[in-house]
Amino acid sequence: MNFIRFITGSIKIVFQGSKTYYAWLILLLLLIIWGGFGYSGQLAHGLIQTHMRDSVSWAFYIGNFTFLVGVAAAAVMLVIPAYIYDWKPIKEIAIFGELLAVCSVIMCLSFIIVDIGNPLRFWHMLPLIGTLNFPSSMLSWDFFVLNIYLLLNLVVVTYLLYCIFYKIEYKKSFVLPLVLFSIPMAVAIHTTTAFLYNALPGRIFWNSALLAPRFLASAFCSGPAILLILFQILRKTTKFEIKDEAIWKIAELMVYAMFIYLFFTIAELFKEFYSGTEHILYWKYLLFGIGDHKEIVLYSWSSIIMGCIAFVLFLIPKTRKNFITLNIGAFLIYGSVYVEKGIALIIPAFTPDVLGQIYVYTPSMTEIRTAVMIFSLGFLLFTFLSKIAIAIVFDNYNIDSLTPKKRLSKQVQPLIL
Amino acid sequence: MKKDYSRRSFIKNISLATFAALALSGCDTEAFDEFLQKNFKTLSKKEKDEIVKNLESKYKKKYGKEFHVSDKPAIDGTLFGYALDLSRCIGCRRCVYACVKENNQSRNPQIHYIEVLQMEKEKGIDFADSNAQYNPEKVPEKGYFYVPVQCQQCRKPQCVTVCPVRATWQEPDGIVVVDYNWCIGCRYCMAACPYGARHFNWGEPTLPVEEINPEMHYLGNRPRKKGVVEKCTFCIQRVREGKYPACVEICPVGARKFGNLLDPDSEIRYILENKRVLVLKQELNFQPKFYYFFGI
Ligand code: SF4
Ligand code: SF4
Numbered sequence: 086m087n088f089i090r091f092i093t094g095s096i097k098i099v100f101q102g103s104k105t106y107y108a109w110l111i112l113l114l115l116l117i118i119w120g121g122f123g124y125s126g127q128l129a130h131g132l133i134q135t136h137m138r139d140s141v142s143w144a145f146y147i148g149n150f151t152f153l154v155g156v157a158a159a160a161v162m163l164v165i166p167a168y169i170y171d172w173k174p175i176k177e178i179a180i181f182g183e184l185l186a187v188c189s190v191i192m193c194l195s196f197i198i199v200d201i202g203n204p205l206r207f208w209h210m211l212p213l214i215g216t217l218n219f220p221s222s223m224l225s226w227d228f229f230v231l232n233i234y235l236l237l238n239l240v241v242v243t244y245l246l247y248c249i250f251y252k253i254e255y256k257k258s259f260v261l262p263l264v265l266f267s268i269p270m271a272v273a274i275h276t277t278t279a280f281l282y283n284a285l286p287g288r289i290f291w292n293s294a295l296l297a298p299r300f301l302a303s304a305f306c307s308g309p310a311i312l313l314i315l316f317q318i319l320r321k322t323t324k325f326e327i328k329d330e331a332i333w334k335i336a337e338l339m340v341y342a343m344f345i346y347l348f349f350t351i352a353e354l355f356k357e358f359y360s361g362t363e364h365i366l367y368w369k370y371l372l373f374g375i376g377d378h379k380e381i382v383l384y385s386w387s388s389i390i391m392g393c394i395a396f397v398l399f400l401i402p403k404t405r406k407n408f409i410t411l412n413i414g415a416f417l418i419y420g421s422v423y424v425e426k427g428i429a430l431i432i433p434a435f436t437p438d439v440l441g442q443i444y445v446y447t448p449s450m451t452e453i454r455t456a457v458m459i460f461s462l463g464f465l466l467f468t469f470l471s472k473i474a475i476a477i478v479f480d481n482y483n484i485d486s487l488t489p490k491k492r493l494s495k496q497v498q499p500l501i502l
Numbered sequence: 503m504k505k506d507y508s509r510r511s512f513i514k515n516i517s518l519a520t521f522a523a524l525a526l527s528g529c530d531t532e533a534f535d536e537f538l539q540k541n542f543k544t545l546s547k548k549e550k551d552e553i554v555k556n557l558e559s560k561y562k563k564k565y566g567k568e569f570h571v572s573d574k575p576a577i578d579g580t581l582f583g584y585a586l587d588l589s590r591c592i593g594c595r596r597c598v599y600a601c602v603k604e605n606n607q608s609r610n611p612q613i614h615y616i617e618v619l620q621m622e623k624e625k626g627i628d629f630a631d632s633n634a635q636y637n638p639e640k641v642p643e644k645g646y647f648y649v650p651v652q653c654q655q656c657r658k659p660q661c662v663t664v665c666p667v668r669a670t671w672q673e674p675d676g677i678v679v680v681d682y683n684w685c686i687g688c689r690y691c692m693a694a695c696p697y698g699a700r701h702f703n704w705g706e707p708t709l710p711v712e713e714i715n716p717e718m719h720y721l722g723n724r725p726r727k728k729g730v731v732e733k734c735t736f737c738i739q740r741v742r743e744g745k746y747p748a749c750v751e752i753c754p755v756g757a758r759k760f761g762n763l764l765d766p767d768s769e770i771r772y773i774l775e776n777k778r779v780l781v782l783k784q785e786l787n788f789q790p791k792f793y794y795f796f797g798i
Contacts, residue, residue, distance in 0.1 A: 222664050
């Protein structure tokens with residue numbers, strides 16, 4: 086009963102907002118519809134609507150999935166520095182990080198669903214009624230850890246918000262172990278996803294031990310970038326307090342991550358190009374194209390250039406501490422990692438294909454629309470969840486607000502985002 | 503906490519119900535049965551026979567022709583192996599088209615189980631420099647040789663290891679098969695196969711009714727649907743009846759040899775004994791049962 090009131094209270098909040106808020110919702114809805122029609126074409130005619138073919142059998146969808154796993158992982162790991170450096174709003178950072186993680190994991194799973202040929206047969210993966218190939222298949226591991234991670238974060242945020250909503254003290258002995266557990270789980274989801282690609286000897290481009298470390302490093306660039314911006318918005322519009330120093334610290338940590346990523350990549354490139362075996366082909370395709378096939382080069386260099394500019398902006402203290410350049414850097418690094426994970430990580434593994442043939446892949450309109458649909462759905466969910474969280478955490482929206490008659494005089498205005 | 507959990511399982515139930523409803527749309531109990539059908543490997547002989555019988559009548563209704571669908575299991579004491587004579591192959595692609603016909607592959611979108619690669623004699627077996635799109639008036643071309651590649655029926659098939667739902671497996675006679683009713687179409691196996699042997703039905707497959715091969719095997723050449731993976735099965739519908747695969751029969755120069763690796767008197771054993779063989783990408787350790795050799 087209590088829980089139902091918490092839910093209805095939360096739903097109420099979602100429908101209260103300013104004009105800008107509604108405009109944002111409508112924009113998202115329009116995007117969802119536009120993308121949804123693209124996806125329905127794929128549902129009707131099959132994955133032939135995408136540009137994937139036998140040569141390049143995984144592409145943009147799985148790339149998006151990979152990117153979002155990174156976001157989900159990095160969001161929660163921000164709890165570590167918050168804890169170490171004792172930033173004041175650690176609870177709030179945990180809540181918003183976990184909300185972001187929940188939405189990212191849901192988007193991840195959606196990208197898997199749109200990528201498989203028979204989404205209705207998804208139940209074949211469920212334990213007991215299906216025949217999950219556990220522990221052999223890395224995909225089954227991934228499915229497993231992602232779901233645990235989703236559940237874990239969902240439980241923790243719901244519990245925390247629930248407690249604040251009912252103005253009861255939350256049980257530290259319950260929350261703390263779960264939060265601590267979610268940190269290794271964050272590493273686990275990302276590492277498992279890297280391992281998914283890593284141990285396929287037929288795909289030489291992925292078959293490098295540096296793949297998983299590079300994965301983690303790049304996730305630490307993109308995940309915090311979102312929170313960096315979110316925290317600034319929250320700080321402006323709510324009672325959320327986070328010191329400039331904390332934000333700069335996040336940026337500083339991102340620089341380390343970028344540096345590590347850069348170092349790993351250079352190590353990889355050195356090995357490939359100096360030894361010059363035929364394995365170099367895939368990197369060549371990515372960076373320079375092979376023969377006339379240069380379509381992918383645009384993607385890879387845009388990612389590299391965005392990443393480098395962001396690195397410089399974050400590295401120089403002056404630009405790091407200037408919020409305009411800082412935010413530009415955050416957007417750039419986000420874009421850079423998105424292209425890197427979405428395209429640059431996946432496509433070269435399939436081009437040239439295992440028999441040396443080249444099929445040029447770039448995403449089709451259907452793929453882009455489907456991705457837009459999922460991202461808009463994810464943003465919508467995240468907007469709703471943050472709205473609820475903001476109201477409960479910062480605006481004293483609580484059980485009393487549901488029964489306004491009694492305390493009319495004291496009633497708090499629900500928040501406007 | 504507990505309530506939260508029950509809410510989740512409630513959502514789960516709802517979504518399963520929606521799935522079922524979706525599957526039922528069109529009020530087709532057949533589709534519904536198919537939706538609920540279990541992994542073929544886990545079924546009893548009786549259940550398998552029943553499914554196969556149902557399929558026959560379903561195909562009859564759909565195509566207006568008599569079909570025979572078999573679920574014949576592997577014969578004890580057989581392990582199939584294949585050998586291809588690189589010095590004979592002239593790159594005519596007759597095997598490619600014989601295979602398409604025999605195995606009821608989709609004509610459009612086109613699916614070929616066999617890919618013939620043209621390679622430069624000077625370079626030896628080099629995939630990076632090979633050409634699959636060669637199209638001269640007459641083969642063979644001077645300075646080139648040909649390497650047909652199809653499923654290598656690996657002893658250590660990673661395509662099987664990675665499948666998240668066990669929709670593909672190795673039969674006791676060594677043939678790697680796919681249950682088209684169980685495959686979810688994730689294509690992980692395609693990423694794992696180093697020989698490009700697995701093919702996906704990107705769209706609804708089409709095949710002309712008059713060209714359908716009526717002799718089918720459940721794990722082989724029965725018609726597929728969109729969204730599933732398929733591959734060469736050494737013509738499972740033929741070899742389990744003691745016949746040669748279609749590609750072996752059609753080859754005009756006799757470059758293709760096939761037999762039981764466990765039978766000391768078989769042709770394949772003779773080749774292993776008396777010719778020197780190689781396997782493609784041996785360093786990956788998939789241990790193919792598909793050998794290449796130089797007969798002359
Ligand atoms: S060639 Fe590919 S599809 Fe065939 S058994 Fe080996 S890994 Fe599997
Ligand atoms: S595509 Fe089908 S057979 Fe291949 S791994 Fe996925 S479920 Fe298994």
